[in-house]
Amino acid sequence: MRAYERLQAARDAERPTARAYIERLFSERTELHGDRKYADDPAVIGGIGLLGEIPVTFIGIERGRNLEERIQCRFGCPMPEGYRKALRLMKQAEKFSRPVICFVDTSGAFCGEDAEERGQGQAIADNLMQMMALKTPIITIVIGEGGSGGALGLSVANRVYMLENAVFSVISPEGCASILWEDAKLAADAAECLHITAEDMTEFGVAEDMIPEDFAHFSRMCESLKERLVLDLKGYSRTPGEKLAEERYQRFRKLGRWAE
Amino acid sequence: MNNIVGLFRKSRNVLEKGGITPVVEEKMRCPSCKSYETKRAVAKNKMVCPNCGHHYRIGARTRVKALFDRDSFQELFANIATVDPLEFPGYAEKMERGRAVSGETEGVLCGTAAIRRQPCAVFIMEPQFMMGSMGSVVGEKIARLFEYAEENQLPVVGFTASGGARMQEGILSLMQMAKVSGTVGKHGENGGLYITVLTDPTTGGVTASFAMLGDIILSEPKATIGFAGRRVVEQTTKKKLPEDFQSAEFLLQHGFVDVIVPRNEMRQTLERLLRQHGGKGAML
Numbered sequence: 129m130r131a132y133e134r135l136q137a138a139r140d141a142e143r144p145t146a147r148a149y150i151e152r153l154f155s156e157r158t159e160l161h162g163d164r165k166y167a168d169d170p171a172v173i174g175g176i177g178l179l180g181e182i183p184v185t186f187i188g189i190e191r192g193r194n195l196e197e198r199i200q201c202r203f204g205c206p207m208p209e210g211y212r213k214a215l216r217l218m219k220q221a222e223k224f225s226r227p228v229i230c231f232v233d234t235s236g237a238f239c240g241e242d243a244e245e246r247g248q249g250q251a252i253a254d255n256l257m258q259m260m261a262l263k264t265p266i267i268t269i270v271i272g273e274g275g276s277g278g279a280l281g282l283s284v285a286n287r288v289y290m291l292e293n294a295v296f297s298v299i300s301p302e303g304c305a306s307i308l309w310e311d312a313k314l315a316a317d318a319a320e321c322l323h324i325t326a327e328d329m330t331e332f333g334v335a336e337d338m339i340p341e342d343f344a345h346f347s348r349m350c351e352s353l354k355e356r357l358v359l360d361l362k363g364y365s366r367t368p369g370e371k372l373a374e375e376r377y378q379r380f381r382k383l384g385r386w387a388e
Numbered sequence: 389m390n391n392i393v394g395l396f397r398k399s400r401n402v403l404e405k406g407g408i409t410p411v412v413e414e415k416m417r418c419p420s421c422k423s424y425e426t427k428r429a430v431a432k433n434k435m436v437c438p439n440c441g442h443h444y445r446i447g448a449r450t451r452v453k454a455l456f457d458r459d460s461f462q463e464l465f466a467n468i469a470t471v472d473p474l475e476f477p478g479y480a481e482k483m484e485r486g487r488a489v490s491g492e493t494e495g496v497l498c499g500t501a502a503i504r505r506q507p508c509a510v511f512i513m514e515p516q517f518m519m520g521s522m523g524s525v526v527g528e529k530i531a532r533l534f535e536y537a538e539e540n541q542l543p544v545v546g547f548t549a550s551g552g553a554r555m556q557e558g559i560l561s562l563m564q565m566a567k568v569s570g571t572v573g574k575h576g577e578n579g580g581l582y583i584t585v586l587t588d589p590t591t592g593g594v595t596a597s598f599a600m601l602g603d604i605i606l607s608e609p610k611a612t613i614g615f616a617g618r619r620v621v622e623q624t625t626k627k628k629l630p631e632d633f634q635s636a637e638f639l640l641q642h643g644f645v646d647v648i649v650p651r652n653e654m655r656q657t658l659e660r661l662l663r664q665h666g667g668k669g670a671m672l
């Protein structure tokens with residue numbers, strides 16, 4: 129499939145949202161709310177649960193499963209308090225040595241007057257810096273759209289997985305086309321030029337691996353995802369927190385291409 | 389000291405040939421208060437309108453001249469060069485134009501400099517180079533500067549001016565946000581002081597990373613600072629935004645900027661802050 133078709137697939141309203149993965153992957157869940165500073169953002173869900181026998185902190189950007197939910201969580205566009213809530217749960221996970229599993233699915237952080245007033249940029253920036261130094265494993269799975277800084281705010285992980293049709297992009301292809309070519313209809317071309325597919329991400333070192341999609345057999349798909357995550361976490365279990373942070377840092381430190 | 393009138397002298401000969409007034413005596417019209425001042429008067433005032441205080445955007449090297457001890461600036465990492473990793477249509481031409489307009493090879497100038505003999509590591513983003521957008525090279529140069537500062541126990545003073553991540557390098561540009569934030573964190577963990585100076589405009593991915601991570605965040609007056617572009621916000625909210633939306637004053641009011649410092653007071657403000665953090669190294 130071409131990049132733009134992948135993007136359409138990633139945005140498909142029928143596609144399972146973060147909540148569906150969380151319900152399938154983790155048992156004995158307690159959902160936690162609020163950033164302890166301003167509000168609870170329904171676009172970012174999070175809590176504690178068991179992955180097999182391992183207690184973990186899960187955090188996901190939720191697009192909503194029906195229209196009512198979608199409006200409530202602004203179609204999966206987090207507010208600053210969403211990022212601050214995520215960071216609070218991650219620091220809590222670090223304190224109790226729990227691994228963190230993040231699910232990313234957003235067209236981007238919310239663009240609004242209130243979001244700017246409450247420091248959308250500052251909230252994301254803080255997540256990037258603090259996640260980089262977190263002394264517990266972080267695994268991020270991009271399950272749909274990985275839209276720009278709003279997606280990056282939950283993606284500073286030790287490992288990043290991309291679902292087969294998930295995409296990750298610095299800007300929406302529509303936005304790119306309208307800025308560069310003053311024509312949002314050229315989004316398909318922009319999608320191609322921007323290199324946003326799961327294969328592109330593994331090539332650039334932005335993602336470790338691609339996860340095949342099989343939504344017709346969603347339980348089976350989640351079962352194998354669960355096995356993979358358990359295996360990853362077992363692999364991390366003997367690594368000291370400092371080293372996990374250092375590995376994460378090195379993973380990002382080398383990203384980019386230049387000549388010298 | 390710190391006179392930048394030379395900024396306008398470069399083109400003097402060309403203009404004088406035709407018997408025109410020396411360029412420094414030419415008048416320029418302030419876009420804010422519409423008053424006419426000679427270029428010399430504006431340049432002497434560090435490119436701030438003597439009448440209303442409008443801060444003109446200035447290039448990175450002009451800022452070096454206006455701010456740091458004479459001849460103290462030593463450039464670092466100038467050898468890191470841009471490639472076109474995605475072979476993005478039109479990128480090579482845009483780079484070429486950026487070079488021609490700004491006289492720089494990329495969107496950030498890095499190095500060491502001194503303010504009243506207090507050394508610091510500095511990065512200054514170049515608004516004239518593709519709007520100071522951040523691709524792999526901008527990210528790598530700033531990341532190395534923080535590492536250099538950490539190794540050499542130097543404080544970092546960074547001037548931001550950017551339209552955000554550079555879309556022509558796709559996801560690699562986005563990843564620079566995380567990469568640089570990581571180096572900021574390490575420098576800070578080891579006691580390093582980082583002072584950010586937000587200048588017009590600081591938006592997008594730069595705001596959502598190292599611009600907002602300073603121990604102390606200063607801003608030039610009236611600078612536009614934000615995450616989403618004003619137009620995008622207006623489209624989403626379908627309402628007209630207040631005039632001062634995303635201005636430095638707006639950010640100060642909402643608690644995201646420590647102090648607004650006019651350009652004419654920037655040198656003494658930085659001098660004072662560096663001194664109060666332990667003088668030379670500004671480190672424990």
Ligand SMILES: [Zn+2]
Nearest residue numbers: 418421437440
């Ligand atoms: Zn004026």
